[in-house]
Amino acid sequence: MKWRILAVGKPRLAFARLGVEEYAGRLRSFGEVQVEYVRAGTRETEGTLLWERSEGLLRVLLDERGKEVGSRELADRVSAWEMQGRVKGVAFLIGGADGHAPGLREKADWIWSLSRLTLQHEMALVLVLEQIYRAFSIKAGSPYHRD
Secondary structure (H helix, E strand, C coil), X not given: CEEEEEEECCCCCHHHHHHHHHHHXXXXXXXXXXXXXXXXXXXXXXXXXXHHHCXXXXXXXXXXXXXXXXXXXXXXXXXXXXXXXXXXXXXXXXXXXXXXXXXXXXXXXXXXXXXXXXXXXXXXXXXXHHHHHHHHXXXXXXXXXXX
């Protein structure tokens, strides 16, 4: 199964670049995980690019108005997606500084909130990667996650 994380703009903050490298590297042991970036622009043009680059994948849009889930529930969702024959892959869509256009939110398969707080998009990128890594670790029975 393909796992694609699509984010607007490459991280400029040093801690974010390091976090992306760290967790993207860790995720490679679980399969094909790609982190890709689209050019910043208006919310609409960013949304179009995110939508086009996620063609054929289940689209998970990151937004503070989405559903908050715990790490174990996320791991359960990951397992469910993997079990569905129609899902060839999952794309996590992380908007830019102005967030997502309303039309993109309406078309997404699932809207996930990391927090009710509005997070800086580079911070959200690192958190998404860490939580995906955590979900895979839970599924594998790794001691990384502690309840």
